[in-house]
Amino acid sequence: MTRYVVGRIGQALLVLWAAFTLSFILLQAMPGDAVLIKFLNPEFGLSADQVAEIRAAYAVDSNVVVQYGHTLVNFLQGDFGYSLQAGVPVSAQLATNLPPTLKLAGLGFLAATLLAIFIAFLSSMAPFAWLRNAIQSLPSLFISIPVFWLAIMLIQIFSFRFRLVSVINPGPWESLVLPVATLAVPIAAPLAQILIRNIDEIRTRPFVAVARAKGASETRLLWRHVARNAILPTLTIAGVLFGELIAGAVVTETVFGLNGIGGLTEKAVGNQDLAVLQAVVVISAAAFVTINLAVDLAYPLLDPRLRTGHGAAA
């Protein structure tokens, strides 16, 4: 067991290191010198010596290998360099932009979970086949909707048509209603899909038939016996959901003008601010790897069938 854990952690670190290297190759080692372009701008009125000094501070004039080592050491220490656009450390920018994103993502994830459970259980309890089919096709519809368009339509319908949510000077919670709803839809879709599939599959298992034969009602069957087994495998798509959450945050924050990590990312691309984008990419990859690692390590603890290593297939 310890060997498995150590091996798995080593593998995660390897992937993370490779992701860092990939981002370095993509965003830093490519030709083009953003620092030179920015500071040679006559607006700054800097002398050639001063520019050279700044370039030395950014370590852009050394060769690629030195730059790579420099960046790697800095990243490990939590120093992500300077944002060329804002002129402040990237880590400071991330720190100020993180809380709104965490709030949005947390609430969005919560709403998505509730929505997915609602869809899954509604579909398994629907009395007619046509209704069940309609509910089961909801997730497919959800993943076909562009997130940015959904955000705009929600604004249009709830803010402009029905005037339910104010867009001008909304309260702190009122301003989160539509972004959270927007974010919930693309995340609920894969969750609901996997839940529906698991419920259908587990219902055919012998132990459910036994429980039914012993006189358990359909509702009790669903909640006591099926739900517990159906929810566990959703853990395996935690990493996928995280990716969706990031993409959703970029789009949602852009549409709603929220100042979070997503908005920061969008601005960084517009301004060619490589340092900011690289930091966001590496941190997201780290979070993704950590989530998958945690799921892999926690799964055997949560599912006793996996502990022995043989028997039921997961």
Added chain:
Amino acid sequence: MTSLDTFIHLTSTTAETSSRSGNRRDVLSVLRNFPYGLALAWLVLALVLLWATVPWVFTSYDPLQGTPGGQLKAPSALHILGTDSLGRDLFARIVYGAVHSLSGAIAAVGVGLVVGSGLGLVAGSVRGRVDEVLMRLVDVLLSIPTLLLSLSIIILLGFGTLNAAIAVGATAIAGFARLMRSEVVRVRNAEFVEAAFGSGGTFGKVLWRHILPNSLTSVVAYTAVQFGWAILQISTLGFLGYGAPPPTPEWGLLIAEGRNYLATAWWLTAAPGLIVVAVVLSANRISQSIGRSTR
């Protein structure tokens, strides 16, 4: 990789429902069992393809030239989807925009298909250390959220239709590589492939004659799902302003432009978005039917 999971879901859950087809062949049951949804999906894709190839057949308006005094007109018999802030016919812009969105998606899927399947084919056929390295590389690609990977490539290459397509295609590589590898490994272990090797087939020949054709069907189904996904991603990049520059009538850009007139002209955002949803849904439905027929 959401699209891969979607794909697995699409092809797995529907397999059971299809088996319950009756033996009675009267007109009524034929009518009842006719796959209306699938037919509609093909119809939507065919229509959009026609828009991309011969847009002038569908509308007499110019997508770039507005009529003076005809700004922000609501949908009517004259302009079935209304006009935008410059008096341009929205329907004409959507029809002429099809070529930008579709060619972008096709280029993106092409990049993912060629590079991804190539990697998967090599990894699955050669195995050993090469396989190990290639699959770790795929893990790395998967560890970066798709939109961030696209943005990294966009910031590197610059904005534009082709660059956006490459950026989206790069995010599709990992999924294609994994699928192709698993298919090749599956087919490789089949008895008829062993027999082909046994009867003196060289590696290249067996690959071409036996392994490739047998692993192709699920790759084709996955390609259809990826196509829908690429349309979504391209429109997202277009919306953020990283794709084709204005006044190109790319669908994502159309929605972005309509955003400034939310209170006055709802049709400017609603119509292009609904088209995107319809195309993506159709692509997913078709992929589902291909996946079903192979299992």
